[in-house]
Amino acid sequence: MSGVFSFPNPVNDYAARATAGLVVALSVVAIVVNHPIVYAILTIGFALRVAGGPRYSPFGRLAVHVIVPHLIKKTKLVPGPPKRFAQTIGLVVSGAALVTSLTVGGITPQIITGVLIVAALLESALGFCLGCTIFGFLIRRGVIPDSVCEACNSVNPVRDAASAAIKTFGRAGNDPARPPIV
Numbered sequence: 001m002s003g004v005f006s007f008p009n010p011v012n013d014y015a016a017r018a019t020a021g022l023v024v025a026l027s028v029v030a031i032v033v034n035h036p037i038v039y040a041i042l043t044i045g046f047a048l049r050v051a052g053g054p055r056y057s058p059f060g061r062l063a064v065h066v067i068v069p070h071l072i073k074k075t076k077l078v079p080g081p082p083k084r085f086a087q088t089i090g091l092v093v094s095g096a097a098l099v100t101s102l103t104v105g106g107i108t109p110q111i112i113t114g115v116l117i118v119a120a121l122l123e124s125a126l127g128f129c130l131g132c133t134i135f136g137f138l139i140r141r142g143v144i145p146d147s148v149c150e151a152c153n154s155v156n157p158v159r160d161a162a163s164a165a166i167k168t169f170g171r172a173g174n175d176p177a178r179p180p181i182v
Helices: 013-033 036-055 058-072 080-102 108-126 130-140 150-154 157-169
Strands: none
Touching: 013 036, 013 058, 013 080, 013 108, 036 058, 036 080, 036 108, 080 108, 080 130, 108 130, 130 150
């Protein structure tokens, strides 16, 4: 039974980012249409990804089997448990949007879905996984045991983001036209 509900580990970060981009698109549709059926589709997608990664999710399968191999053509393996945690947060947030669309209505589910858009857009466009950052914080605080993700012990999101920024923009003070910031 555990194989049926297993989450891949490691995960191709580019597939996760492509999936997040699809979530952004569906979330925008949910806000525009503001109907429980669209919020339900969004929530079901998160539930399927939490249950088995891309195996059961149409967005996950599209990202893994079409978008990444044919358009992005890159692989960057990252630990799976933080990604599953992030999908679980997405499930909770989209579930809250669904419940409020059925009960409260109005703009409440749209506002909740807006929060989801921000997180998914950070993942898709910038490669910043908000849920993964929260996961790392909870591991460092001992709320989540280290044994849940042994590979996460060597991951430092602040250091990794700084390294990526240096690769992209260079070190401060390396540009002779721009004096270093003091």
